[in-house]
Amino acid sequence: MKRYDYIIAGGGLAGLSLAYHLNQSILRTKSILIIDKDLKTKNDRTWCFWEKGEQNPFEQIVFRKWNQVYFYGSEGFAKTLDLDDYYYKWIKGIDFYDFVRTDLVTNPNIVFLNATIERIRDTPDGGFVITDQGQYMADYVFDSITPLKLNLPGQHNLLQHFKGWEIVSPKPVFDPTCPTMMDYRVEQNGTGVRFGYVLPIDSYRALVEYTLFSDKLLEPTEYDAELHTYIRDYLKIEDFSIEQEEFGVIPMTDEPADDKELKHIVRIGTSGGYVKASTGYAFSRTQRFTQQLIGQLLTVGSPVRRRKTIRSFFKGLQDSTLLNVLLYGRHSGSNIFTMLYKRNPTPRLFAFLDEDTHLMDDLRIMATVPLGAFTKGMLHALVKRL
Structure with missing residues (x-):
């Protein structure tokens, strides 16, 4: 059984962000195993976030960024929002995966394993990971794959679920200088909230998303119907083709990370509370939390569980x-x-x-x-x- 200093269970946003920041620090000399069942060769995610200036370590792969955004609210309110010293930024999933992997493969101490994780266990000797291709041990396992329970009576649980189409219009119908960050003109049905948003690539092409905050998913055909309605009735586009599509579900929950009793396993990503409970935004929080985690490894030699203040x-x-x-x-x-x-x-x-x-x-x-x-x-x- 092979032993590593660190095992990163899951090679998504949190796992790869942690690996990237480790590789930028003196901890790059540690032996690190990254396990994920997916090779990450598809553009399966879109990350949008705001930040001041150009301070992001992934600035070179920011696909688009804007200093103003459209906002369409209820009761006829509409406004172009000036972001002052903030930028609203868009990173494509495939660009992030390729950028981080290109950085990590230059380090012989970092190993990738394409495998399905069957179990993660805390033991007196370290974190123990069982996969369909073998068993591995580490001083610390950073776990982003263990799901939240999402059924605890003391917590609040919603889902942010969305479907998006990258569409092309034969006419120049989009404003590439200004995305629509939120559009609440769409029909609001039941509890929760629904909105559209539009990320323009150029005058003819844009990613159009239909998003809900609710406790239940829709039927697959309902997302398509709502997207068609939004594009036709609110964007006033009748003729278009669909180039790509994406679908996602993000828990919006105040459930805490269930790792306080674990000595060698640290939850990260959604499992670790990296998603902002009230908005579903995760990209910036993930960078901040993973860098804090590395700071703890550098200063005290071990992760420090976040204390309540x-x-x-x-x-x-x-x-x-x-x-x-x-x-x-x-x-x-x-x-x-x-x-x-x-x-x-x-x-x-x-x-x-x-x-x-x-x-x-x-x-x-x-x-x-x-x-x-x-x-x-x-x-x-x-x-x-x-």
């Missing part, structure tokens, strides 16, 4: 409150997001969603949502936690 408690409660409001239909989700973007400067909202604001900014933003619904949601969230 007063600040993290209140940030988590804010996420739980919004999930509660949406899950129990306490107020229209489209109206909530419209109010947030109508009543707040976009850079302040971005900083808030990045958990990079102080108490006064948090209070300013919280004052712009329906206070009755959010007070009920917060009290119920507290009761569920207790």
Whole structure:
């Protein structure tokens, strides 16, 4: 049985980000095994995120970026949002996979294994991984494949699910200088929230997505029907061809990572709480959390479980409150997001969603949502936690 310093279980966003940042540090001399059942040769993901300037280590593979975005809200509200010193950026999954793999293959200490992981176990001697191609041991296993339970009575669980088409129109119908970040004009059915968004590639081509925050998936044909309706009725495009398509489901949950009792296994990615519970955004948080993890390995020699602080408690409660409001239909989700973007400067909202604001900014933003619904949601969230 082969032993490594680190095993990364899962070669998606979190696993490859961790491997990339390890390879940029002095920990690149450690023996590292990356296990994934998929070779990552398809463009199966789209990551959009905002950040200030060009500070991202993956800046050279940013496919498109914009300093302004369209926002279409409820009740006729529409606005071009100026992002100030932020950029809204788009990275294609295949570009990320290729970029990271090209970097990692130059290091002989990093080994890739294309295999299915059958079990991950914590033992007194280290993290133990069983695959369909063999068994492996490591000082630490960074696990991004163990699913969340998503059924705990004290937590809130929604799904962000979406289908997107990269479409081509015979006419120049898109504005390549400005994407549509959120479009809440689409029909809102039931609880949760639904919106479209458009990422233009040029005047003729764009990725068009239909997204829902809800507790249940649609039937496959429903996504297609909603996309057709959105493209026809709101984008006013009758004639187009579909070049590519993508589908995804991201848990939006306040369920904590279940690894506190594990000595040699550390949950990362969705399993580790890297997805922002109230929005489903993960790319920037993944970079921040994996770099923090490497900082711990460098300074204390082992991962440090994230401790609850007063600040993290209140940030988590804010996420739980919004999930509660949406899950129990306490107020229209489209109206909530419209109010947030109508009543707040976009850079302040971005900083808030990045958990990079102080108490006064948090209070300013919280004052712009329906206070009755959010007070009920917060009290119920507290009761569920207790």
